Amino acid sequence: MTMPLSEFMPELRRHHGIYVMRKTYEGTCAFLTGYELGSERPALKAFHNWLVPRGKGRPELYWPQLVLCEIYEDGALPDIRYLTPEEDERAIEVLFELLEEYFASCSAA
Helix, strand or coil: CCCCHHHHHHHHHHHHHHHHHCHHHHHHHHHHHHHHHHHCCCCCCHHHHHHHHHHHCCCCCCCCHHHCCCCCCHHHHHHHHHHCCHHHHHHHHHHHHHHHHHHHHHHCC
């Protein structure tokens, strides 16, 4: 059985290139979605629900877009398929930071 995403995140962050074939934001989001499906321990829906009250994007946006709302204005969100390498790197860093913050808030609760 696969370990919960919260426990796997430090490993993914340390060895990102081993797990995600192309180190892009799109590839990382796809990997996380697949990992969650394979683990049968949902966390990303709750992550989405945690992101919404931050008020950085509209609640109907999927969690990858809500993460991008931390960097870009809601009306100016880029298409994740066409991020530059620098934009990918920044988006991945913000994603990992937010997931760490989210899992820490879950542990504290």
